[in-house]
Amino acid sequence: MKRSSSFKGYILFMTIVMLFLAVRTQLSSDFYSKTCPNALQIVRTEVLKAIKTETRMAASLVRLHFHDCFVNGCDASILLDGSDGEKFAGPNLNSARGFEVVDTIKAAVETACSGVVSCADILAIAARDSVVLSGGSTWKVSLGRRDGLVANQTGANLGLPSPLEGLDAITAKFVAVGLNITDVVSLSGGHTIGRARCTTFINRLYNFTGVSPDSTMDASLLSKLQNLCPVNGDGNTTTALDQSSIDLFDNHYFQNLLNGKGVLGSDQILFSSDAAITTTKSLVTSYSINQGLFFNDFANSMIKMGNIGPLTGANGQIRTNCRVVNS
């Protein structure tokens, strides 16, 4: 009798442990409610400070979360230092920014609750707060991601979309991480804030290949950008991705596309390419006339993107310093 009841107790205990582990493999919005109840507020305060110092930081933080999630899942792998890291991959080199701000946020969170909140979750929260503080929609951020142990430079070079790619290639990269064509369009709306360097769109401005300048670009935008980005000029010069409302999170990005005023080739093809006619063009039009629809879809797609390959349970770790794996 005694043995059997302790055996039942053991089974019950193991069942509870397994249920607990099963629950922990799912992200949840209240993940830190007991272990770090002020985490969300602390991140928000630090993001607000950073944006007050430099408005563009909102865009840079949104992009960091995107570039993190597309490479080995949302595991803060982009934050790891080292010449073999993701920071030195083509899409991030001289481009990804905001790392010092993430350090500051992490330090503030560590002071409140040491060793509890992951760098991957900080990126997800900071991205949401950046959108809200720029005038965009809000959503409940799913939490409980753990930090990865490796960076993947090859993965970043192969998995992140390029502004020179066609719609099919870009869509394939989204599909590879579990997103779909609706997500391609809604998330491209992230380009309603932030800047791009001449080097990322100069291919559209001159007759380098015998087919440019890009005939889908509005003539006045073309001459403006030719002035900004002369051949053999400074490829690091930047301009607004949304030329009509640079730091405001709104649906002007999509209105611009209807007018040939997308800056990147990968932006304008959502409306102007042949491939767009049967895929993305109608959704671009819908977002251009219905900001509420864009905000709603953007929020849903951000939640979806934040769910790409998270490390949970006993996988990964909570990094102390976002730039290095714990020793």
Ligand code: HEM
């Ligand atoms: C669809 C494929 C995408 C391509 C090809 C692409 C490409 C680019 C490029 C080339 C830049 C300029 C980088 C530079 O000049 O250094 C940029 C900036 C940016 N991207 Fe994307 N992007 C894509 C999707 C996204 C997504 C899904 C998001 C987030 C939801 C996003 C958010 C941003 C933001 C906010 C900036 C401005 C960053 C800053 O000012 O620091 N992009 N993107």
Ligand SMILES: *[C@@H]1O[C@H](CO)[C@@H](O)[C@H](O)[C@H]1NC(C)=O
């Ligand atoms: C890096 O990413 C590629 C996908 O592009 C994947 O096949 C590979 O397993 C990843 N490597 C590591 C070490 O995570």
Ligand SMILES: *[C@@H]1O[C@H](CO)[C@@H](O)[C@H](O)[C@H]1NC(C)=O
């Ligand atoms: C994309 O996925 C979302 C759900 O995540 C769904 O609502 C939407 O209809 C999908 N879009 C397409 C074109 O399949």
Ligand SMILES: *[C@@H]1O[C@H](CO)[C@@H](O)[C@H](O)[C@H]1NC(C)=O
């Ligand atoms: C671009 O260059 C090619 C050959 O180099 C030429 O045939 C074509 O007319 C040029 N197009 C424009 C728009 O200047």
Ligand SMILES: *[C@@H]1O[C@H](CO)[C@@H](O)[C@H](O)[C@H]1NC(C)=O
């Ligand atoms: C942009 O600046 C970085 C360093 O600040 C430099 O290494 C790089 O060569 C510059 N790129 C271009 C295209 O001028």
